[in-house]
Every structure is written in C-alpha cells, then in structure tokens.
Amino acid sequence: MSLIDRIFRRQSAPTPAQHRRSFDAATGGRRASQFRAFGSTATETLAAGPTLRSRARHAYGNSAWVRNAVDAIVAEIVGAGITATSAHPDTDQRQALDAHFAARSVELDAEGRTDLAGLTAAMVRAEIVDGEAFALIEDGPEGVRLRLIPAEQIDESKTADLADGGYIAGGIEFTAEGTRRAYHIFPRRPTDVFSTASQPVRIRADNVLHLFRPLGPGQARGVSQLAPVLLTLADLDGLLDALLTGAKIAACHAGWIRNLNDLGAGGTFDAEPEDDVSLEPGVVRRLGPGEEITFNSPAEAKDSVAFARLTLQQIAAGLGVPEHLCHGDLSNANYSSLRAGLLPFRAKCEQFSRHTLAPQFLNPVWRRVITAEYVARRIDLPDLEPALRVTWIPPEHRQVDPAKSVDATAKLLELGLMSRREAAAKRGLDVADLDAEIAADRERETDLGLTFSNGESTDAE
Numbered sequence: 001m002s003l004i005d006r007i008f009r010r011q012s013a014p015t016p017a018q019h020r021r022s023f024d025a026a027t028g029g030r031r032a033s034q035f036r037a038f039g040s041t042a043t044e045t046l047a048a049g050p051t052l053r054s055r056a057r058h059a060y061g062n063s064a065w066v067r068n069a070v071d072a073i074v075a076e077i078v079g080a081g082i083t084a085t086s087a088h089p090d091t092d093q094r095q096a097l098d099a100h101f102a103a104r105s106v107e108l109d110a111e112g113r114t115d116l117a118g119l120t121a122a123m124v125r126a127e128i129v130d131g132e133a134f135a136l137i138e139d140g141p142e143g144v145r146l147r148l149i150p151a152e153q154i155d156e157s158k159t160a161d162l163a164d165g166g167y168i169a170g171g172i173e174f175t176a177e178g179t180r181r182a183y184h185i186f187p188r189r190p191t192d193v194f195s196t197a198s199q200p201v202r203i204r205a206d207n208v209l210h211l212f213r214p215l216g217p218g219q220a221r222g223v224s225q226l227a228p229v230l231l232t233l234a235d236l237d238g239l240l241d242a243l244l245t246g247a248k249i250a251a252c253h254a255g256w257i258r259n260l261n262d263l264g265a266g267g268t269f270d271a272e273p274e275d276d277v278s279l280e281p282g283v284v285r286r287l288g289p290g291e292e293i294t295f296n297s298p299a300e301a302k303d304s305v306a307f308a309r310l311t312l313q314q315i316a317a318g319l320g321v322p323e324h325l326c327h328g329d330l331s332n333a334n335y336s337s338l339r340a341g342l343l344p345f346r347a348k349c350e351q352f353s354r355h356t357l358a359p360q361f362l363n364p365v366w367r368r369v370i371t372a373e374y375v376a377r378r379i380d381l382p383d384l385e386p387a388l389r390v391t392w393i394p395p396e397h398r399q400v401d402p403a404k405s406v407d408a409t410a411k412l413l414e415l416g417l418m419s420r421r422e423a424a425a426k427r428g429l430d431v432a433d434l435d436a437e438i439a440a441d442r443e444r445e446t447d448l449g450l451t452f453s454n455g456e457s458t459d460a461e
Contacts, residue, residue: 041216045223046170050156053130056224059233060129065315065326066226066233072325074125076349077357079395081117083425084366087389095432097370097387100379102430104369110138110145116365119146123211123361126151132212132222135361136185136203137368144372146209146365155184155200156221169220171200172210180205211360213352229318236311243304320348346397358392366390396426 025032038044059066084105086097105116114122119135126133130151138145155171162168165176173182184200185208212222224230316326322341324330330338367388373379374387381387396405412418424431445452 040218041214042169042218042220045215045219046156046159046221048227049131049170049221049223050152052224052227052230053151055230056129056131056226059226059230063233063237065312066229066319068328069316069319069321069326070125070128070226072321073128073319073349074121076346076397077124077353077394078117078121081115081395082120082353082357082362083393083395084362085391085393085421085425086387087391088386090386093381093387096379098430099432100373101366101369104143104373107142108144108146108365108369110136110147119148120357120361122148123209124357127211127213127222128225130222131224131227132210134183134211135209137207137209137364139372143376143378144365144369149185151222153186153188154221155186158184158200172220173202173205174220180210183208183210209361209364211357213356226319229315232311232314232318236308236315239304239308239311243308321345350394353392353394362392363390393422393425 025035060070061067084098084101086094086101088094088097108116109119123133123135126148132151134149134151134154136147136149138147158168158171160168162173166181167174168184171184172180173184175181182202182204185203186200187198213225215223226233312327313323316323319326322338322345324333324338324341325345367390370379370387371384374381374384409418409423413420413423421431424434444450
C-alpha cells in the first residue's frame with residue numbers, strides 16, 4: 001500500500017466494546033453514582049423554589065452562622081445606601097435631578113417605615129434568602145411609592161399556555177417572544193393564613209419589580225442562594241447537638257455501686273432511698289463497708305471540633321463569604337489573610353450590584369420616579385430622555401486603616417482618576433451640599449476671626 005493510501009484511507013468505526021467516553025464524569029460506575037440528573041433550569045427551579053425558600057427562611061431565622069453571613073453580604077452591597085447620581089449632560093440639570101431624587105427617595109416606602117436604602121437592603125436580603133424579591137410600584141397624588149411583597153404572594157401554581165402564543169410560568173405571564181407581560185398576584189394582608197383563599201389579580205409587568213439571579217436561560221423564578229448549604233447546615237446542627245449532649249453527659253461524673261460481699265440490697269450501707277443513686281454533676285456519695293464505686297469514662301470525639309470547623313468553611317464557601325464573616329472568629333487571621341479573603345468577596349458583591357441589582361431594581365426606580373415627577377410637572381425638564389440616565393455609586397468599603405483609604409482617594413483625585421462628586425457620593429454626600437457647607441464654614445470662620453490648625457480652634461489676633 002502506498003503512502004498516500006495509508007494517509008487517506010478511512011478507518012473503520014470502533015465497535016461498542018472499543019468506544020469509551022473521554023469525560024470520566026460522564027461514565028458510569030460507583031464514583032459517578034452519586035450524581036443525579038438535573039433537568040431544564042426553568043422547570044427545576046419552579047419545582048424546587050417553594051421548598052428551598054421555606055427551608056432557607058428557617059435557616060436564616062435559627063442559624064447564627066447563616067444570619068451573620070447573609071447580613072454581612074447585605075451590609076457589603078448596600079451599606080448605608082447606594083447613591084444615585086444623574087448622568088444628564090447638563091451640570092445644572094444633573095444637580096437638580098440628584099437633589100430632587102434624594103428628596104423623593106426618603107418617601108418611597110409605601111408603609112412609611114424606611115427609605116430607598118432600607119428598601120434596597122430588604123430586597124437584597126430577600127433575594128439571598130428567598131431567592132427572589134418583589135416590589136409593587138404604586139402611583140399616587142404624592143408620587144411613586146414602593147410596596148414590598150413576599151415571593152409566595154405571586155401565584156406559583158399558575159402555569160398555562162395562552163391563546164395568543166404567550167404562556168404563564170409560576171405566576172408570571174410572558175408574551176410569545178418571551179418578554180414579561182404581567183404578574184398574577186394574590187390580594188392578601190400580612191395576617192392572612194391561607195393566601196389561596198382568593199383569586200390572583202393580574203398586574204402589568206411595568207408595575208412590578210422582580211429581583212433575582214438566574215442560574216440559566218429561561219428561568220422565570222429564583223431559588224434561594226442558601227440552597228448549596230442547607231443540607232450541610234442540617235448535618236452540622238446534628239453534629240453540634242451530639243457534641244453538646246456528650247459534653248453534658250461527661251459533666252455528670254456518674255458512678256455505680258457494687259456490693260463485693262453480696263450482702264443484698266441493704267448490706268451495711270444504711271441510707272435513705274432518696275440518697276441512694278444520683279447523676280448530678282460533682283456529687284460524691286459515701287459508701288458502706290465492702291462496697292466499691294466505679295466511674296464511667298465517656299469517649300471523647302477527638303476530631304469533632306476540626307470537622308465542625310471544616311463544615312463551617314464549606315458553608316462559608318457555599319454562601320460566597322470569607323470564613324470569618326460566617327463564624328466571626330478572627331483568632332487565626334492577620335491583615336494579609338483578611339485582605340486576601342475580602343477582595344474576591346467584594347468583587348462578587350460588586351458584580352451582583354452592577355449586573356443584577358442596578359438593572360432589575362435601582363434603574364427602574366429612578367426612571368419611574370423621574371418620569372412621574374416630570375408628568376406631574378414637579379420637575380422642570382426640557383427633555384425627559386437624558387434625565388432617565390443614572391449612575392449608582394456604592395458606599396465606600398470600610399478599612400481597618402482609614403488613613404490609607406483617605407490617602408488612596410487623595411491620590412486618585414490628584415491623578416484625575418476620580419471626581420470630587422464621586423468621592424463625596426461614596427461617602428453618601430452630595431458634592432453641591434458639601435461645597436455649600438464648606439463655604440458657609442469658611443465664611444463663618446472669617447466673620448468670627450477664627451483659624452483652624454490640626455483640628456484646634458484659636459482666636460485670630
């Protein structure tokens with residue numbers, strides 16, 4: 001056979017016995033038996049969402065580690081509040097929009113309990129624990145209001161095909177193209193026990209804010225971010241209960257009395273029945289002649305503490321937080337390890353803030369408030385479209401050494417990589433108000449003949 005024939009000759013197809021999969025995880029056998037089939041993300045999340053939400057709420061309400069970790073995530077994302085800064089090209093209009101929205105954001109809560117920062121924190125907390133958060137937009141004579149509603153108020157059992165090609169999945173109505181068109185929401189009060197006692201009300205999608213992180217394309221409802229750690233958390237609770245029970249038993253220094261002379265129940269030990277046997281910690285009984293006491297020696301779980309620590313690390317990894325934000329123990333941490341753990345954690349929080357929180361919640365709130373104020377002629381704008389653009393500046397991260405943070409900000413300002421407007425917004429301040437306040441301070445100092453140096457006030461001569 002020539003060289004050309006050997007190069008281009010077709011190889012016969014391998015027989016079934018010769019064929020083997022290249023990916024070990026796709027093969028069968030003992031190691032692969034632990035994997036279970038996972039169907040479409042859309043259907044799996046619709047089926048598992050309610051159960052996961054119920055268990056996650058229980059974990060958040062009862063587990064100190066989950067509560068500490070979730071609250072740490074909310075504090076890192078929202079902090080004292082994410083500041084809105086208008087992206088309008090005109091400086092005067094930008095300052096007017098910022099001031100107007102700041103005034104309106106204080107009154108956004110329909111229940112009058114908090115402001116936009118508090119609503120944002122509640123939405124983020126619900127998104128982590130429940131897997132999704134909902135808010136109704138209500139238009140009234142005084143402006144826009146937001147009303148938070150629980151996830152179960154959206155009719156999760158309502159799934160159907162519509163005549164126009166649209167469909168309903170988990171209480172959310174879609175067009176034939178897959179665009180959200182409406183939400184089917186139960187009318188209920190917080191004191192209602194059975195939300196299914198009434199029929200759901202169809203509410204247009206532009207009046208509902210739905211915050212969640214999809215795991216895959218086509219997903220309609222969210223699932224709890226605690227899902228990867230719920231079973232591990234239950235195992236840890238069982239382990240700690242067993243260790244606590246063992247510690248209680250070990251604390252009871254119990255003993256058994258044997259009559260070596262076989263003198264019967266009474267023998268030479270003349271004692272009252274109530275003084276006979278006890279398992280109270282630290283109690284030592286006087287024995288009669290010929291009797292002996294033997295003490296128990298409960299086995300210690302030598303590796304239990306290390307295993308519990310490893311389990312806590314697994315829970316922290318599942319929640320996406322540094323280990324110390326879960327259990328609060330900093331005994332083995334130093335500045336470098338803390339910084340190395342916080343940097344990726346903050347990157348995840350920033351990613352969620354920019355890719356999920358802003359487009360799904362913050363931006364729609366800004367657009368709805370500015371549009372409502374423009375229609376009601378409470379704000380003077382020559383054109384609405386440029387006023388709908390906004391930038392959200394998250395709060396500045398807390399530093400162990402604040403001086404380094406101040407020096408870094410000053411260096412960025414010096415190099416022109418940050419504006420004073422952004423630097424002030426990171427601290428929750430409006431640069432116009434800050435400048436006016438500084439100017440007023442300088443004017444008052446001049447009128448009173450005061451000078452300030454190193455934080456001390458002296459009368460000018």
